[in-house]
Every structure is written in structure tokens, then in C-alpha cells.
Amino acid sequence: MGRLFVTVGVRDILDVLLVAALIYQGYLLVNGTRAVNVVRGVLIFAAIWLLSSVLNLSALSYLLGRAGTVGLFALVVVFQPELRGALERVGRPRSRDAGRGSAALLDLSRAAERMAERKTGALIAIERLTPLGEYARSGVALDARISAPFLEALFARNAPLHDGGLIVQGDRVVAAACLFPLQASDGTYRRYGTRHRAALGLSELTDAVVVVVSEERGSIRVALQGRLGPELTVSELRDRLRELVYEETL
Numbered sequence: 001m002g003r004l005f006v007t008v009g010v011r012d013i014l015d016v017l018l019v020a021a022l023i024y025q026g027y028l029l030v031n032g033t034r035a036v037n038v039v040r041g042v043l044i045f046a047a048i049w050l051l052s053s054v055l056n057l058s059a060l061s062y063l064l065g066r067a068g069t070v071g072l073f074a075l076v077v078v079f080q081p082e083l084r085g086a087l088e089r090v091g092r093p094r095s096r097d098a099g100r101g102s103a104a105l106l107d108l109s110r111a112a113e114r115m116a117e118r119k120t121g122a123l124i125a126i127e128r129l130t131p132l133g134e135y136a137r138s139g140v141a142l143d144a145r146i147s148a149p150f151l152e153a154l155f156a157r158n159a160p161l162h163d164g165g166l167i168v169q170g171d172r173v174v175a176a177a178c179l180f181p182l183q184a185s186d187g188t189y190r191r192y193g194t195r196h197r198a199a200l201g202l203s204e205l206t207d208a209v210v211v212v213v214s215e216e217r218g219s220i221r222v223a224l225q226g227r228l229g230p231e232l233t234v235s236e237l238r239d240r241l242r243e244l245v246y247e248e249t250l
């Protein structure tokens, strides 16, 4: 027993802490993204594999071992956008981004309030961990700093890019007039039209925070993880966005 304590040094404790921090970062990375279910599946697969080795079920263990190797490569291909996004985030300076991004969220909330007052429909997806590049490519590429008048101008009736959704990365609008995937209707959101269903669809497939301003109701709501939140005031929207974009993803 005494020998055990002698062999555990500061270096070992540091090692364990670093591995724990790494696992926690990995958890934050996949939490709320489509990768969660895959991680769960991989863990179940690994548990069955381990069990088959322990029980000496050689044929099953061999089969799962082979499938695991191929599956690993398949995962890298399927989750290539998420992996690239994660590596980009590791190298991105955060404090400046957060400061500017938080001012941008204030502008976005103000624009949403004015659009709701005027009953101008709007659909804005804010990227978090899952890259939204494939949806941005369905629209018109932009690279513009967010400002309230700019957002209002984009969604103004008869403006060339008002139809479809907008994609925001940090403090920039990266694409407008994008096509989002519609959520398959299971009856829950029967009362809502395609703008809301597009917000729900994108938020179900990615971890994006999607703001919808209803043309018909003049309401502001946030779609997250395939669910539509309650109607929000401008200050509630600002606080909610801050919490979701800059507290949960940092």
C-alpha cells in the first residue's frame, strides 16, 4: 500500500487531470450535435467487443475487430465537417471573438425586434459547434459584419435575398437566402408553416441556434435541438442567445 503512494507522483496526477480535461472537452464538442448518438453507438459497440474478448468468443471478437477498423475510417469521412470545425476552433482566438460576437448578438436581437414589430419574416441560424457550410452553400455567399440595419435590409420584403435563411458565424453573416432542411411533420408543430419547420429541421440536424421571426404573428422564437421555444421579447432573446452561443460553447 505504502509503495503505491510512493509511485504516484505529481506527473501522474497531472497526466490524469489532462486526460480528464481532454475527455470533458470531447464531451462538450459532441454534446448537442448529431455526433452524440454516434458516440453512444460506438461505446455500445466497444462494450460488446470487449465482452466478446473477455468471454473468448473468438469469431465474434474477430468480426467486431474488423468492423471496428473499417468503421473508424467511415466515421472520419462522415464527420469530416465536425472534425475540421473542431480543429479550427482550437486555433481560433476566443476573447476577441466573444466580445465582438456578443455585440453582434445585440444587433441581431434589435433587428429581430424591429422585424417582429413590422411583421417582416426572418430566419437566422447561428453556428455553434457543427459547421453549417453545407447549408451556406445552398444560398448566396456573403462576408459581412452583422449590424441591425443590414439584417433588416436583407429581410425587407422584395429585397433580393429575403427568401430563405441567413447563416451567422461569430460576428459575420456568411450566407443569405439559404435552404434549410424541413422538419418532417409529426403533428407537434402543425400550426406552423415552412419557415418555422425549416428552423426546426436545421436545429434538429445540427446544434445551431435558429431565430425565427414570424411574418404572420409578429413573434420571435428560438429553435433548438428540434424544438421551438416560447415567444421572446428583445431582452429575453439577447440573454438567451448569449447563454446559448457564448456560454454553452466556450
Ligand SMILES: Nc1ncnc2c1ncn2[C@@H]1O[C@H](COP(=O)(O)OP(=O)(O)OP(=O)(O)O)[C@@H](O)[C@H]1O
Residues within 6 Å of the ligand: 121, 122, 123, 162, 163, 164, 165, 178, 179, 180, 181, 182, 192, 193, 194, 195, 196, 197, 198, 213, 214, 215, 216, 217
Ligand atoms: N426550407 C427552407 N429554408 C429556408 N427558408 C425557408 C424554407 N422554406 C420556407 N422558407 C421561408 O419561409 C417563407 C414561407 O414561410 P411560411 O409563411 O410558409 O412559414 P411560417 O412558418 O408560417 O412563417 P410566418 O409565420 O413567417 O408566416 C418562405 O418565403 C421562405 O423565405
